Amino acid sequence: MSYSMAASDWDDTLVPLGDTIPERTKAALDRIRADGVAMVVVSGRSVHGLRVQLRRNGISLDGLYLIALNGALAVRAWDDEVLFSHQLDPDLAARAARICAEAGAAVMVHHHDQLWTDRPEDFAVRFEAESNDLAPLLVGDFDALDFVPAKLLIGGENALLKPLCERLKSEFADEAEVMLSADFLMEFTAKGVDKGHALRGLCEAIGVPLDEVVAFGDNFNDIPMMKVAGHSVAVADGVRELLEIVDQVTAPSSECGVADVLDELFPSDPM
Structure with missing residues (x-):
């Protein structure tokens, strides 16, 4: 071939x-x-x-x-x-972000050379920011973003992310794609x-x-x-x-x- x-x-x-x-x-x-x-x-x-x-x-x-x-x-x-x-629906992104934050995970959204997050000091956030030359910016409510995100990146220990991944897959089965991309990172994108x-x-x-x-x-x-x-x-x-x-x-x-x-x-x- x-x-x-x-x-x-x-x-x-x-x-x-x-x-x-x-x-x-x-x-x-x-x-x-x-x-x-x-x-x-x-x-x-x-x-x-x-x-x-x-x-x-x-x-x-x-x-x-x-x-x-x-x-x-x-x-x-x-x-x-x-x-x-392909962007996420803002309401969908905000709902998923709240679930992840309540579970204790760090939520991140990329925007040009910025990384918006609710936990700037989290180890996964520091890794993402430093390895990509991104400026981490604190956001308290993902409903407040003035741009439409393409994905949520969720960080945390693997023991936290694995069950959280299964929960998000179940709750957003018809709305989003959810999968692990590293031991400490999870991807959340629009369906398809x-x-x-x-x-x-x-x-x-x-x-x-x-x-x-x-x-x-x-x-x-x-x-x-x-x-x-x-x-x-x-x-x-x-x-x-x-x-x-x-x-x-x-x-x-x-x-x-x-x-x-x-x-x-x-x-x-x-x-």
Whole structure:
């Protein structure tokens, strides 16, 4: 099978969480892009946060597509053209935020280079703000926001988030998508907004058949993307539920697992 696009999660897939991209993985990305393969970074991070990460890791924006906020937004990285955007209903966002706050979790909303939150000192908020160069701003009532959020990011200890995730899935089954994206982070987006729907929408927008897409991931929020891609790959330290459904398992991000698969599926042309 010939593939024309590589779509990858960022944290703990391309890059070990809180670290920098391994040189061999970066070299593999540079090589396939130079060969004309379309590259998409698909993440729960905001566009601003992804740009920060790409800049820190020396990755060119030329020809690069970004799917951000767990599928709520897709842009062309090189010129900021928005390909699609999906916001939460403000009332829905406020209702979910109240439940999370009452449960003791930290609620976060991205807006450009700002991170609005009810718990600025929470460890998850500090991580999100520092790793994405975001300014944390205190909000006491999410009804008071003067913009429409694309998603809620909920932070807390895993023992808190797991049952809270199940509660939100049950209470908002017909209104929202809810899934864990890390041990300490949970995504809340509008119904039908996830990485899988976003990848499908991007491919339709730029004319790439889904069966020509290789997708890489490690966590629960990557599962929808794996289900639509032509070839799905999980890193070996990904969550069990993901490992059970993918076509291939590769080495962890710290061991350049994505590079291994890129070298296999997109071999260099012989001179």
